[in-house]
Amino acid sequence: MKIIDxxxxxxxxxxxxxxxxxxxxxxxxxxxxxMEELQAVNDYTKRAYESENPAIKELFxxxxxxxxxxxxxxxxxxxxxxxxxxxxxxxxxxxMEKFVEPEDDEFEDE
Ligand SMILES: [Fe+2]
Numbered sequence: 001m002k003i004i005d006x007x008x009x010x011x012x013x014x015x016x017x018x019x020x021x022x023x024x025x026x027x028x029x030x031x032x033x034x035m036e037e038l039q040a041v042n043d044y045t046k047r048a049y050e051s052e053n054p055a056i057k058e059l060f061x062x063x064x065x066x067x068x069x070x071x072x073x074x075x076x077x078x079x080x081x082x083x084x085x086x087x088x089x090x091x092x093x094x095x096m097e098k099f100v101e102p103e104d105d106e107f108e109d110e
Pocket of ligand 1: 040
């Protein structure tokens with residue numbers, strides 16, 4: 001069972017209708033785990049491209065992908081534990097969309 005499924009099961013099974021009270025320590029542990037997963041993606045990808053054996057390269061790339069899946073699971077957990085994280089993440093995505101796809105009128109003076 002995936003981590004996020006276990007967490008949701010735990011929340012669902014809790015008798016108290018209010019979600020369990022998560023601590024700052026829980027949020028810190030999840031953020032640290034995301035950083036470790038990101039580092040693992042970089043490490044496995046680097047090893048994949050260092051290998052001259054196609055099977056080894058494929059193995060490391062497959063494992064790197066699995067680490068990306070783990071990042072998604074931890075991000076979902078973090079959104080439950082720290083709801084502000086999701087709000088801030090969405091704000092960041094909107095800001096980046098403006099940067100990547102600027103509105104036409106921003107360039108009218110040029
Ligand atoms: Fe992982």
